[in-house]
Amino acid sequence: MQNFDKISLFGIIIAVAAIVGGQVLEGGHISSLLQITAFLIVIGGTVGAVMLQSSPSTFMTGLRLAKWIFVPPPYHPHHQLKLIIDWSQASRKGGLLALEAQISGQKDPFIQKGLQMLVDGAEPEALRHALELDINTYEEHTRRSAKVWEAAGGYAPTIGILGAVMGLIHVMENLSDPSKLGAGIAVAFVATIYGVGSANLLFLPIANKLKAHIENQVALKEMMIDGLIAIANGENPRLVESKLAGYIV
Template identity: 35%
Template sequence: MDLLTLGGLVVAFASVFLANWLGGGEVVLLLNLPSAIIVIVGSLGAALAQSTLFEAFSALRMLAWSLFPPIFDLEGNRRTIIHLAHKARRFSILALEGDVQDLNNDFAMRAMQMAVDGADPELLSERLHEEAERIRDQRGAHIGFLESIGGYAPTLGIMGSVLGLIQAMANLDSPEALGHGIAVAFVSTLYGQGFANLVIFPICRKLYRYADRELLNNQMFIDGIHGIAIGKHPQRLDLELSGYE
């Protein structure tokens, strides 16, 4: 689990509550369920209206990366590729048939199996690089769905504040209730800005970094397997792959 994500969220929200407390505000005024509903549920609904169901579910599954990030060990994978390159040079690429499953990466296993099966190395490299880019584009689209939630949240927060003010205006004959109602109304704006800028956008930036690293990892596998397929010397291949960091 990525404790840094949880820690960052705790610090961000704690700063808001601390600032409110130091300013003499009541903490209970910041806890408003209707405001949370209109911002969170409303933003999600607006994002769903512009997307497909598949994209929405894929985005929500990808959201789990923020707490349970995928591991792309480029250094370890590079060592694995070089080990396979030595084995292929000593025997032949057909000797790697039993090592395909040891790669523990679906993309790499498929690429290696295609190379072992005798696919043209140049065509293999070209098509796999295109596929790696498509995977990255799909990741970007899924993250874009989450970003759209953050984009709608501030507007929904303002709408919640307007609704709160409408309800507060109904209490013009009670100044005390009117003041409390206005204070609560602006909580929706706070929720909208906080949900977008303290939760959604920071998490999306982290997901983009994971997606970029996945692309880098896949590209390294492609170049490494291509090198094995054309019989490139392991030391030269190791030098070329050392640029992937």
């Protein structure tokens, strides 16, 4: 079972609690931060702008990657190192064909492909080229999808300012009716809070965390390539372990 990333949850709770707590300590009311009009302007405008710049597949993948904030993808370099060493020892004893039984037990298509090519006797350079192409495709697609959140972090503050200007326009249009001035001013200031707050407390942190997870996944794949190439070259398992240990921090 995948681990739940508690620090992400705590981070969101602390950020929200700090803002709301500061508002209360200053004598303000929490309800004054709850403006549905400002929310619709900022979040709706940001989502629309991000959708405009993204392809449908990139946008949807970006949304799906959001689950990594709380349930990150598996990252077990020590386990993978042990797996590669076991394969290296098995191939030294029984040849590359001894690894054929390991293919069906792998859930990762990338590992399955690498093992299958290894068992089929692919040349090391051909093996590396094929798997590196897969890595490049994976990295490009996931990074582009993670930038959906980065783009949201860029648009939200500007759209928050747009909401503020709209609120002030509403105020100017109703100077003769003091009862409507409060709502317009509230939308103006709260829209700015929503724009800057959502960008710096949500969208940009999410983008950066997704990039970190992508880097970890790419490192695992690169580690697997080096391991499979070492096995294909018949290197001593101890040397393989020493070489791949550099991937583990």
